[in-house]
Amino acid sequence: MSNEACRTEVTPVITTSSSSPSVYLIALGAFALGMASYVTAGLIPMIEQAFSVSVGVAAQLVTAFTLAYGIGSPLIVALLPGNRQRAGLLAALGLFVLSNAASALSTDFSWLLVFRAIAGIGSGVYLAMGIAIVATLSTTGRGKAISIIMGGMAAGTVLGVPIGLILAEQWGWASALWLVTSLGLIALFGLLWRLPALPSTAFIPLHRKLSLLVDGQVTIILLVSLLAAIASLGMYTFLAPLLLAPDYGRVETVIPYLWVWGVGGVAGSFLVGPMTDRISGPRMTLFIMLVLSLSLLVLPLIAAWSAWLAMLPIAIWGAVGWALQVPQNNQLIHARESHGDGNLAVALNESALYLGSAIGAAAGGLAFMLNLPIWVLPVGAGVVAAIGALFQVINLRRDVHTP
Numbered sequence: 001m002s003n004e005a006c007r008t009e010v011t012p013v014i015t016t017s018s019s020s021p022s023v024y025l026i027a028l029g030a031f032a033l034g035m036a037s038y039v040t041a042g043l044i045p046m047i048e049q050a051f052s053v054s055v056g057v058a059a060q061l062v063t064a065f066t067l068a069y070g071i072g073s074p075l076i077v078a079l080l081p082g083n084r085q086r087a088g089l090l091a092a093l094g095l096f097v098l099s100n101a102a103s104a105l106s107t108d109f110s111w112l113l114v115f116r117a118i119a120g121i122g123s124g125v126y127l128a129m130g131i132a133i134v135a136t137l138s139t140t141g142r143g144k145a146i147s148i149i150m151g152g153m154a155a156g157t158v159l160g161v162p163i164g165l166i167l168a169e170q171w172g173w174a175s176a177l178w179l180v181t182s183l184g185l186i187a188l189f190g191l192l193w194r195l196p197a198l199p200s201t202a203f204i205p206l207h208r209k210l211s212l213l214v215d216g217q218v219t220i221i222l223l224v225s226l227l228a229a230i231a232s233l234g235m236y237t238f239l240a241p242l243l244l245a246p247d248y249g250r251v252e253t254v255i256p257y258l259w260v261w262g263v264g265g266v267a268g269s270f271l272v273g274p275m276t277d278r279i280s281g282p283r284m285t286l287f288i289m290l291v292l293s294l295s296l297l298v299l300p301l302i303a304a305w306s307a308w309l310a311m312l313p314i315a316i317w318g319a320v321g322w323a324l325q326v327p328q329n330n331q332l333i334h335a336r337e338s339h340g341d342g343n344l345a346v347a348l349n350e351s352a353l354y355l356g357s358a359i360g361a362a363a364g365g366l367a368f369m370l371n372l373p374i375w376v377l378p379v380g381a382g383v384v385a386a387i388g389a390l391f392q393v394i395n396l397r398r399d400v401h402t403p
Helices: 021-051 060-079 084-104 109-137 144-171 171-195 206-214 216-235 239-244 257-277 279-307 311-323 325-339 340-367 376-397
Strands: none
Touching: 021 060, 021 084, 021 109, 021 144, 021 171, 060 109, 060 239, 060 340, 084 109, 084 144, 084 171, 109 144, 109 239, 109 325, 109 340, 144 171, 144 311, 144 325, 171 206, 171 216, 206 340, 216 279, 216 311, 216 325, 216 340, 216 376, 239 257, 239 376, 257 279, 257 311, 257 325, 279 311, 279 325, 279 376, 340 376
């Protein structure tokens, strides 16, 4: 290997704790990201009227964002040099801010579609880089630091989306995106001020970064994340039809149940961090997958008995579904940090989540087309989670231990 390929810059390594302002500023950006990821779905009726397009066409804004997030962001992360982590994080957040502002200013639907795709790329790169950076900076409490980031994203979904929709009802659909832009801009200025210099790493050729795709440990972790997303996020798409069904609650509105799922997600994201620092990552993931499977399997039984009691398995499902990515990302970074491509591994993990969500939604739609009983959806999701737990047993047998 040439001297150029191996050269590193000598940069002071500034370590920090999970309570560092940098961690919370990155979490604020993640809050804006979580809001941007989900608020567009609620804006579709307003955008449909504003641009005189059909619901199906307006829904492609969500597709553009998620596809760019899931496919484009790993490619960008793979191309980023290891000695430009700080610049990469700030550039991704800047791209996210500008694309959301451009979206809010759009008067042509085609341009709005383009800007949502660009926002998706910025989101994916920012989250992957942010998780990798807090893991690098946090000498103690790495799991807690990652949980703060994931908790910020969960809070953006649970709290930010309803606030954005309230603003949109008062001042139009663009106001929700202006809120996203403002939060992202605050995080950007804060990080420009408080994010310390990061340790430089050696130049890593692209072909060496892609070697993680044949890393057996990474493959199993990504597969478990994929199966968890199929079960958890896929079933979330059909929670309303389940609870509206005559035999499983016949509730008048599913909003309280969606809130319970989301609040559980925020709680799980924050609470799992300290546990991840004390318990082996693979063991934590196995426990989470087993609890996820059980909560989904019992959901139709409890909902048939009492719609209000169904909030308990829904809250647990939301908590473990969101909590899972803290030990998963921690394991990926631990497995690949010596190779210098931990951020790429995290980006691929986020892609697995979006792909799993799409597969789960498609599978549920197929079940509806086949007129299968509604209980098949949560039970099937529980079985998928159980399969993920079996794969996690393989990971445990590899004697992998993460801090």
